[in-house]
Amino acid sequence: xxxxxxxxxxxxxxxxxxxxxxxxxxxxxxxxxxxxxxxxxxxxxxxxxxxxxxxxxxxxxxxxxxxxxxxxxxxxxxxxxxxxxxxxxxxxxxxxxxxxxxxxxxxxxxxxxxxxxxxxxxxxxxxxxxxxxxxxxxx
Numbered sequence: 001x002x003x004x005x006x007x008x009x010x011x012x013x014x015x016x017x018x019x020x021x022x023x024x025x026x027x028x029x030x031x032x033x034x035x036x037x038x039x040x041x042x043x044x045x046x047x048x049x050x051x052x053x054x055x056x057x058x059x060x061x062x063x064x065x066x067x068x069x070x071x072x073x074x075x076x077x078x079x080x081x082x083x084x085x086x087x088x089x090x091x092x093x094x095x096x097x098x099x100x101x102x103x104x105x106x107x108x109x110x111x112x113x114x115x116x117x118x119x120x121x122x123x124x125x126x127x128x129x130x131x132x133x134x135x136x137x138x139x
Contacts, residue, residue: 031125031133034058034062034097035097035099035123035125037064038056038057038058038064038097038098038099038125039056039099039101039125039127039131040131041054041056041064041066041099042054042055042056042066042079042099042100042101042127043101043127043129043131044066045066045067045068045079046068046069046079046101046102046129048068049068049069051068051069051070051071051079051102052069052071052079052102052103053068053069053078053079053080053100053101053102053103054066054067054068054069054079054100054101054102055067055068055078055079055080055082055083055098055099055100055101056083056098056099057080057083057084057087057095057097057098057099057114057118058095058096058097058098059087059092059094059095059096060092060093060094060095060096061092062096063087063090063092065083065084065086065087065090065092066083067079067080067082067083067085067086068082069082069102070082078109078110079100079102080098080100080110080111080113080114080124081109081110081113083098084098084113084114084116084117085113087117088117092117093117094117094118094119095114095117095118095119095122096118096122097122097123097124097125098114098118098122098123098124098125099124099125099126099127100124100125100126100127101127101128101129101131102128102129103128103129110124111124111137111139114139115139118139119139120138120139121138121139122138122139123136123137123138124136124137124138124139
């Protein structure tokens with residue numbers, strides 16, 4: 001069990017098929033300070049760019065990479081995919097956690113990008129625009 005929530009949740013992980021995790025969510029625990037920072041940075045990126053989503057990832061050295069959704073006519077990249085790409089292009093070889101803020105759901109390719117750079121067992125926090133935890137996915 002790990003404490004992880006905005007209003008607080010306790011998540012119990014059960015690894016299922018293909019290494020995907022299923023999570024049970026229960027109220028009354030707080031996000032850890034580093035994870036709250038990821039959510040705050042992701043909210044800031046979303047607000048600054050005026051996009052559907054903002055995202056932040058933390059690498060194994062504690063550095064963060066922040067991005068917003070890109071929706072150009074010729075290029076579409078989710079906020080989480082772009083944050084992972086920014087980390088990868090900076091030479092990062094591992095991630096610790098990620099956060100996505102917005103109305104839309106985290107698509108599997110987004111989580112796949114986190115898994116590709118960070119491996120399995122990483123936490124991806126999903127919050128609404130106000131920063132309230134909606135869902136937690138583990139790579």
